[in-house]
Amino acid sequence: MNETHVKGSEGNDAFLNLVDFKWLMAGVGWRVDLSRLQIDRTYIDECLQRALRSNSELLRERSIELLGLRPSTDAYSR
Numbered sequence: 001m002n003e004t005h006v007k008g009s010e011g012n013d014a015f016l017n018l019v020d021f022k023w024l025m026a027g028v029g030w031r032v033d034l035s036r037l038q039i040d041r042t043y044i045d046e047c048l049q050r051a052l053r054s055n056s057e058l059l060r061e062r063s064i065e066l067l068g069l070r071p072s073t074d075a076y077s078r
Contacts, residue, residue, distance in 0.1 A: 021066055024059040025051060 015038075022032040030050060036043050051063040 017062075017066060021047075021051070021059075021062050024056065024062055028054050028056050028059060 018034060018037055022034050022037070025032045025047065030047075032047055033043070037047060048063050048066060051059050054060060
């Protein structure tokens with residue numbers, strides 16, 4: 001299983017970004033499991049893709065920001 005964890009000094013900001021994302025998703029009717037969102041790369045991809053296709057401009061913008069926090073940066077590690 002691929003696992004992704006928030007870490008480092010930016011961890012608190014990353015977690016808050018995930019919480020914001022969760023509530024934006026809830027606002028358009030999509031439930032997000034915050035615990036799973038932090039550890040399951042496939043689930044992260046599914047949620048972000050769904051959000052990018054939403055009618056909510058704010059949700060799409062947040063998704064683009066979160067894509068900048070993907071495992072290729074220091075905010076996440078395997």
